[in-house]
Amino acid sequence: MTMKITRRNFIAAVVGGVVGIQVTPLPWKFTDDAAIWTQNWPWVPVPAEGAVTEENTVCNLCPGGCGISVRKVAERAVKIEGRTDYPVNPGGICPVGMGGLQLLYDDDMRFPGPMKRAGARGQGQFVNITWGEAYDILAGRIAKLRKDGTPEALAAIDGNYAGTTTGLLVERFMRSVGSPNYVKPNAITDTYHMGNLLMMGKSVPMAYDLENSDFILSFGCGLLEGWGAPGRVMNAWGMWHDANPKNRKTRVVQVESRASNTASKADFWVAPRPGTDGALALGIAHVLIKKGRVDERFINGFTYGFDDLTSSEGQSQPGFKTIVSNKYSPVQVERITGVDAGTIVALANAFSKAKAPVAVYGKGKNNLNGSLYEFMAVQSLNAVKGRINRPGGVLVPDPLPLAPLPEFDPDEVAAKGLETPRIDGAGTKAYPFTDSLINHFADAINQGARSPVDTLLVFSANPFFTVPDGPGFMNALEKIPFIVSFSPYRDETANMADLILPDHTYLEKIEDIVWPVGLQYPLYGLTKPVVEPVNDTQHAGDVIISLSKAVGEATGSAFPWENFEEALQARAKGLFDAGGGLVHYDASKPPWKFKPFGNGQKPSYKSFDDMWGEMKSGGMWFQPVKLAGMDGLFATSSGKFEFVSQKLRQTINETAAQTSQKAALDQMGIRVAGAEAFMGHYAAPKLGVDRSKYPLFMVPYEMINLSSGWIATPPFLYKTIFASQLLKEESFAAVNPETAAKYKLQQGDRAIVKSPVGELRVRIDLFEGAMPEMVYMPLGFGHTAYDEYQKDKGVNPNNIVKALNDPVSGYPLWWNTPVTLTKA
């Protein structure tokens, strides 16, 4: 039977078909399937299941050393959490630590393995090589420098935290090769150590007993910006601010020119001009002295230089008391600082009324150095009130009892190399107490026609980005013939390197944390590998040991260890020998409580191996806080706390003997004369810039939720940045509305901030919390390397910092760069 296709039955068929299909399950099935497909798009990741485990370790993304536990699903790390069984940070951690897994797993940010430069410097183009090739290239180069008798042309920049074993190994390697040019970026701890050396005669960790204090007068410490051990400080902040007024015993006063987080959330905020904190501290001391509210017992029994002094020739010299009384009255200090005299008196009253006040000194995070004299002024205030070696004050602990690494004798080549002067001038007559001067290192390279450095090793540091005066550093890097980076990350400095020997990241390796900054009790933290290395990387410590052997027998003999962990253990033996250290933490017995828990806890281990095993699983060795006896506490020549540093006086006098007193002072950048030069004081810096051309100051500032130094910023953190700090690609400078109005700038306007060194394009954030006539710029933006998350986001204020030298220490004064502001 054939059916003729007529128009009629064609239409019927079509209509019938359409209707018919509706009653079949087909369309419904397709619709449903399509919806199910949208729920299972193949490009949406499905995280694999697996056995769940928790690994305890310690974060070392900053020297705060928080206890963390890493949640793992099979072999994958999926979450970092704070540990409640760790003394530093009972539970919480900072945002950088919380984002740590992105630093581990972001492929775009990391080097896959050892690499060799392929493109032009700075472009970040590299090709893979083997570890064998990498060792050959580097060892060959170093061996050649030694053969040529120029081992000092090898230099290292080492960002490993002070006192860590990797840092010591790098330094030892440099000595064994024969180069004095081991340079560390400067941090606040350098200022602490120098100040402590000059006033107390020993370079000991800064131990602020914050938890036991009831009045914290913070001179510039970014308590909430990442100062000290951030996990510890923020936890203390929570304790201090309990909603229950009965539990609220501690008051915090912040001294800072900008309404930072700390300043805003403190109980009171005092805003002196940047760089005048020292004068304010002395102004408070003045009031205390005038009102007789000083600690006579401490001053008379344990200090030197408070009252007038008699020099060896029998001349009377004014002491601390006289100088402060004459030069730092509230009215005089008001003129220097801009802080109203009445406020200074009120601060003094509050400080002296408190039971356990402490004045703490810092500059934002720990990341950047402070000013020596400023620190000394603040310490003097503590001393006037007898707050040294008192609960709730400044404790004077012994350094950690780590065993020193065995001595070794540099060979002939090395010994000759070590006699050459350091390129950066640290330790010379001008900067006698300084270990490293990274800015001067760059300057020295830039000055000559040829770079005195042939090969530069860079460990855990990104000076290209972090050193004030970045362009200067970049020029220096360009001039250095061969740069080797040990960074696991594609950072700015690594992009300038010729050879990459990537380190593990902190979750892939064992590493130590030596006394987190500011802690009042000794603590040694141990980071351990929680995942297998993700990439073809090697521990920098192991690399150093292998390298020393590859360079030659002489260097190799300085490293009697098979691997890094052996070196760690060699030092940790000292902890065991000291006895009494705890390797477990019981949250009910905080280590900062003097009583009833402070004493009498017994170690849980019997042998060193026992202890080491427990340390590796628990990540800590610590001793609860204890008060040192006053006998022999101070190692100064007077045996006392010195308001007027005899060590400083002696050093200056020695130099003066060869030239003149004035020349000696000038060389060190000291701008006062007499006893004042040997004590904490304030002197206006000589800017050497026409202020009428640069009427404003640019002050960089740091944020807790942005990494500005050692590590990259985990991409998650950019979620936390406010639209008034970074919006799309542009970062903001905070300016007081009054000041902005002078330059016809409104919220969000684009502007140029220009210093004698360079200029940056920013947007303007009108912020009442900014001191008038200042331009505040966040540190941590403006990367030109890493991955798409960080690259080209905002600008780096370091690029326009014009840093003067801090007197005596030579560290950069990075907080007052004269600038202009113009609408773009």
Next chain:
Amino acid sequence: MKKSNDHGKPETGHESTNGSGQKYGMVIDLDKCTGCGTCMVACAAENNVSVRADQSDKERVITWMRLYKISNGKKFPHTEVSYFPRPCMHCDHHPPCVSVCVATATKLDFNTGIVSQIYTRCIGCRYCQAACPYGARYFNWWDSFPQDKGMDRYLTPEVSPRMRGVVEKCTFCHHRLMRAKNQAYAEDRRELEEGEYITACTEACPAQAITFGDLNKPDHKVSQLIKHPYAFRLLDRLGTEPKVYYLSSRDWVRKLADNFLPGEYEPVVNRTWAEDEWSTKPGRDEF
């Protein structure tokens, strides 16, 4: 608006959590909060929240927990800044987002008080976003998770990554409740202890500013904290009955938490410590 605007439905209580089950809630102490943002990062890390190249595009970035920066607006040097960490409020009274959802992709669980979100059900109409006054809901404008960067290695299987085109929000880390419950059942317990189920942001906060617990249990710390005279809620007068409470001793902070007509706001704290200390400011003449 509180009393009657529930688009006509009488207040039977059937759309707010009942008294017998759990009613999880949160108290955030703004005096303790340091503005560090760890809670934001912890939340993103815990809940597989996407990271896109432009995280500073504030209008499209996904932040279940979001920190707001607020200021008292006073002139230098009397300026103060504070922070408002803002998760989803888990509104207890007709959550504005729930009644509007076309596909029943978001629900208030009467037994826990948690306002859930089902990504595979959501059609992405964004009506809920329009209805939520707290900006707590986020749309996936992109295929959300970065590909070929190796970052999918840190994703947790406890929270499903989202597809493009759906709305997501803070779930009070619901999977942690499941985790705790499983643990309890394994130990033959029906009730959870206080602290057994806490959210990732609570746990992460370095200042212990966040407290989490069951508002139906008088002995839980949250139940006690919300009775504190400093306790308040965000936009309380709209009648959404948030289960997230705040504490602050600063009146200007409390005042910024809601809209007030002139004269309506009644200060709680009359004098701060600083005002006390500084009130008898000695003059400069003394020296």
Next chain:
Amino acid sequence: MDSPLIPHGVKRCTPGVFFLWTLPWLALLAWGGLSAFLCLWKGLNQTNMSNVFAFALWIVFDLAVIALGAGAFFTGFLTYIVGRKELKSIINTAVVIGFICYSGAMVMLGIDIGQPVRGWFIMWHANIHSMLVEVSFCITCYLVVLAIEFIPLILENRQIEKVKELRFLGHNLHEIMAVFAATGTFLSFFHQGSLGGMFGVMYARPFAAREGFYIWPWTFFLFVLSAIACGPCFTILCTKLTEFLSRKKLVPDDAIEFLAKLSGRLLAVYLILKTFDYLGWIYGIVPRSGLTFMDFFRDGPYGVWLIVAEMIFCGLLPAIILLTPGGRKSQGALIFASLLNCTGIVLNRFLFIIVTLAVPVMPFDRFWGYLPTWQEWGIGLAVVGYGFLVFSLAYRYLPMFPKEIELNPVPSE
């Protein structure tokens, strides 16, 4: 060329001219097509919508065209249920406009949701509390009704009419059109209302929130009323534009005048109620939320002028013109008033959508701006292009204006 398709006894331009006329509309459609493709392929990141502006240009277009398309159900109601015979001369136009508006809105909505393939979840996993569910249900059903109302007209095409069955179908559909008109009226009442309800129920958005009137937020009724007050004016506008372009009279004055008068009256009633709405809102809801009227207009480009424009220039002024016989009689005044009336409703919808979202509720939140991308404009304008195209085709090939021949007798060839 296409003369066999053109209805008997009417005069249309040449195919060439017609083709040229369609070009701009085809261009808009192509632009829209590309935009739609990008939005579906790459996602809504192609727009400038954000978590702040979760609803944006498209929703404004949606709500506007749905309100403007209200002429269809309302004219249907008047023609078939009330029995206004004079409206038979314009009902076809109203239906075509309605169909265009509703189908355009549906397509736009389909692109606007983040997961279009899951769109049917609205029906399948319906949340009966959601106004948007009510809207979606009613609009979908009503679109079917509109299609059914449109079909007899299509079947009247000269060629289609030749098929006996189809002619029969068309005839029978005509007979029962009252049933569909009634259904349409019912459905439209609800979805126009629910569209208003959508905003009124957002009780935590004080700018949009409106207290309950029995079980409804009162925006429910305001939206219905405003839609029927302006829908007829839009029908008039479309008719007048067709008359202007074709240079002939297509609809007798009685129909136009009736619609205009009705529009004017409804608009007047609406304005009175809307005034009460504003007063109730300003003195009730707003202060209860701790706000003052002016708080909503502090930042951004949205000022009180919007409300003045909505109420006075696009409300009171057209109402007066439409209510005065002189105003209705004057072609210029009538068109001007209709334009204002239609602008008014767009402004009203704009306020409810954009301003509601633009005004931050938390006192410390900031105002964010929003400008649509070309993709968003593309899709919005494609609906305009689509409207012109369908309307032109319908006018060319269908006996859309039953009185056309009568009003324009063609001299016999």
